[in-house]
Amino acid sequence: MLMLKKINYQYEKSQKPVLSDIEYSFEQGKMYAIEGPSGCGKTTLLSLAAGLDIPTKGEIFYQGTTLNEIGYEKYRRKIGIVFQSYNLIPYMTPLQNVITGLEISRTNGNLRSTAIEALKIVGLEQDEINRTCLKLSGGQQQRVAIARAIAKKVNLILADEPTGNLDEERADEIAQILHSLAQSGHCVICVTHSKRLSKICDIVLQIKKSNLLPIKTQP
Amino acid sequence: MKLRLSFYTLSMKGADKMSLIKRSMLSLWKRKAKMLLILFIITTVITMVMTGFTIGNATDAAFLSARQKLGAVVTALFVPQSSYQAALDGNPDKFIASFPSYDTVQEARKIPHVKDLYGFSSEFASSPEAKPYPIENDVEKPSGGIMSGNGSFDYIMDGITDLSIHSDFTNGTSKIVEGRTINDEVKDEYAVVVEKRFAQYNNITVGSIVPFCSVDGNNTIGCIVVGIYETSRTIEPTIFTQIFENPPNRIYATIKAASTITLGKKFEGVITRLNFILDDPLYIAEFSEQIKNAPELKGMSYTVDAKDELFQQMVEPIGKVASTSKLIVVLTAIAGVIILALVLMIITKERTYEIGVLMSLGEKKTAIIAQMVFEILIVSVLAFSISCAFGDISSKTIGDVLLQNEFAAVNQQHNPQSGVISSSLDDVGSTQDITQESMDIGMSVDILIKTGLISLIVVMLSTISPTMLVMRKKPREIFSHIG
Numbered sequence A: 001m002l003m004l005k006k007i008n009y010q011y012e013k014s015q016k017p018v019l020s021d022i023e024y025s026f027e028q029g030k031m032y033a034i035e036g037p038s039g040c041g042k043t044t045l046l047s048l049a050a051g052l053d054i055p056t057k058g059e060i061f062y063q064g065t066t067l068n069e070i071g072y073e074k075y076r077r078k079i080g081i082v083f084q085s086y087n088l089i090p091y092m093t094p095l096q097n098v099i100t101g102l103e104i105s106r107t108n109g110n111l112r113s114t115a116i117e118a119l120k121i122v123g124l125e126q127d128e129i130n131r132t133c134l135k136l137s138g139g140q141q142q143r144v145a146i147a148r149a150i151a152k153k154v155n156l157i158l159a160d161e162p163t164g165n166l167d168e169e170r171a172d173e174i175a176q177i178l179h180s181l182a183q184s185g186h187c188v189i190c191v192t193h194s195k196r197l198s199k200i201c202d203i204v205l206q207i208k209k210s211n212l213l214p215i216k217t218q219p
Numbered sequence B: 001m002k003l004r005l006s007f008y009t010l011s012m013k014g015a016d017k018m019s020l021i022k023r024s025m026l027s028l029w030k031r032k033a034k035m036l037l038i039l040f041i042i043t044t045v046i047t048m049v050m051t052g053f054t055i056g057n058a059t060d061a062a063f064l065s066a067r068q069k070l071g072a073v074v075t076a077l078f079v080p081q082s083s084y085q086a087a088l089d090g091n092p093d094k095f096i097a098s099f100p101s102y103d104t105v106q107e108a109r110k111i112p113h114v115k116d117l118y119g120f121s122s123e124f125a126s127s128p129e130a131k132p133y134p135i136e137n138d139v140e141k142p143s144g145g146i147m148s149g150n151g152s153f154d155y156i157m158d159g160i161t162d163l164s165i166h167s168d169f170t171n172g173t174s175k176i177v178e179g180r181t182i183n184d185e186v187k188d189e190y191a192v193v194v195e196k197r198f199a200q201y202n203n204i205t206v207g208s209i210v211p212f213c214s215v216d217g218n219n220t221i222g223c224i225v226v227g228i229y230e231t232s233r234t235i236e237p238t239i240f241t242q243i244f245e246n247p248p249n250r251i252y253a254t255i256k257a258a259s260t261i262t263l264g265k266k267f268e269g270v271i272t273r274l275n276f277i278l279d280d281p282l283y284i285a286e287f288s289e290q291i292k293n294a295p296e297l298k299g300m301s302y303t304v305d306a307k308d309e310l311f312q313q314m315v316e317p318i319g320k321v322a323s324t325s326k327l328i329v330v331l332t333a334i335a336g337v338i339i340l341a342l343v344l345m346i347i348t349k350e351r352t353y354e355i356g357v358l359m360s361l362g363e364k365k366t367a368i369i370a371q372m373v374f375e376i377l378i379v380s381v382l383a384f385s386i387s388c389a390f391g392d393i394s395s396k397t398i399g400d401v402l403l404q405n406e407f408a409a410v411n412q413q414h415n416p417q418s419g420v421i422s423s424s425l426d427d428v429g430s431t432q433d434i435t436q437e438s439m440d441i442g443m444s445v446d447i448l449i450k451t452g453l454i455s456l457i458v459v460m461l462s463t464i465s466p467t468m469l470v471m472r473k474k475p476r477e478i479f480s481h482i483g
Helices: A042-049 A072-078 A094-104 A111-121 A138-150 A168-183 A195-200 B002-011 B014-030 B032-069 B084-089 B092-097 B102-108 B196-201 B255-263 B281-293 B308-350 B352-360 B365-414 B431-435 B445-471 B475-482
Strands: A002-009 A019-026 A031-035 A057-062 A080-082 A156-160 A187-191 A203-208 A211-216 B073-078 B114-125 B155-160 B174-179 B191-195 B209-212 B221-231 B250-253 B273-278 B302-305
Touching: A002 A042, A019 A042, A019 A211, A031 A042, A031 A168, A031 A195, A042 A156, A042 A187, A072 B352, A080 A138, A094 A111, A094 A138, A094 B014, A111 A138, A138 A156, A138 A168, A156 A168, A168 A187, A168 A195, B014 B032, B014 B365, B032 B308, B032 B365, B032 B445, B073 B281, B084 B092, B102 B114, B102 B273, B114 B255, B155 B255, B191 B196, B191 B209, B196 B221, B221 B250, B221 B255, B250 B255, B273 B281, B281 B302, B308 B352, B308 B365, B308 B445, B352 B365, B352 B445, B352 B475, B365 B445
Parallel strands: A031 A187, A031 A203, A080 A156, A156 A187, B155 B250, B191 B221
Antiparallel strands: A002 A019, A002 A057, A203 A211, B073 B273, B073 B302, B114 B155, B114 B273, B174 B221, B191 B250, B209 B221
């Protein structure tokens, strides 16, 4: 599904690479957790995998084709991304945000009902989906961001701290949703500090000394 | 980029277009206050540019109108090499040959761009029998006026080859009300055409014989009155106004009569001036140069007067308004672009996050630019409509204020005491024409197109450039920059 080949990343003014020769292949139907201490490069790796940045060295393959060949814009339309800071368009309502995501990814069908369905899955009430995002709590905004990613019906979902701002009950619900997506054939990659989320992931990876190492694998 | 954008918009699927339009409208609605500010700025810029163009167009028209008011006349003024007395003492035939004759007038008609032509000579005259028509509401004169003591300067006697093409008679200021005009048919007679009030004052009718003489009382000739004319010319009497300046005291005569009476029998037929009436005022400058070497006037000594000084006086205030209007267009366009670009940059900077979100979701850069441009175009169309409604009023107001200021300045400069620019007893142009020269300021399709194009370029540049600046970054860079 998604293959990282000798990925290196170094910030312009930094002497030391954040990521060094990372090689990994993410498979369809599995849920991954990437762990590691703050500043180890988890979000950087996810950004590279999401096509939001370009590695200093190395190639990323999506379904056997490099992101360069696919085109970064097109690739981003093919995947679902949940950002740590939600990245919602502030003047839009949750419903409008999800519909905008669907429109950009050229999703067919009744976009409004698809968006409402996704927002229901993440637990947003009818009155909440028509409120301006700015008036929603952090947890509600995070659920909108998740709804926007899962509504797209894509094979790959990348999530940065998807349960970071949710209470335990909601976090478990979201974790279950993501897990069920993986079980239905999606590839879900989460960057997280949450042990509860890591626990239900099929594979847990850790970034250590600029390398990606598996610490739990499914039997 | 513009082409790419239009191509993009055209190639977009219906749903994409709808999505873009929906997003733009939503964005506009949610940013009402900011969009009102932009609307105000764009309206101001467009109105000022429109005003500049409108005044510019009006000044062009006023230049042409001023030229047309001067009658598209170029005068060749024949300057004698010696004085008339010296000519009498020497060789009068040679002297007279240095002036154009009736034949010269016929020949000179063939010069390109000459629509009409008449020979002219203008001198003071007197009469032993007829009395000059008094100046109505005249003011008390001090003794020892400028013309007293050296003869009787009662009339201006204009010798002319064809009175019907004299500017006063073509523009309706004067008209023949009885009898006939002066033309080739009476060229060999001592014939005159007199003003109606003068005729009534002296009991003169068509067919009367009236004696006229030079100011020193010599060369008295009995002239037959072949016609009576009426004029609407008036004067405002001052202590300097002389009796001959009173319009009824202008006598039109054949060249034969005028030259014999005013200069003497030996100078019969002297034409001192040729007035060329051109087919188009635009050729005046070119024609003025051309006749300096015209073979038809070879051997004659003359100066060319295209009323340039008068024209310059007439158009000087308008010229200044024209340069001011050009300055308005240039300065407002520059200031407008800078202010608009800065405001849009600030607003676009605020939208950096939104642009980053759209890019991270996979939106095409061209679509993001199209959305930004579409939003600003909607505001611009509204601003343009407002400007069209108020541009006319603004142009007229600013144009009038500028013109009044310039007239005041020019009047002060040319004649600080009387407040008039010049005084002319010539057959073309007058003080009234100069001070009343105005501009017909009005909107035209041409101005709307020009203003629309400039506004479009300004708005596109101001929107696209800051958006491009944001979009040259990768989405992650945008977010980390904001963070």
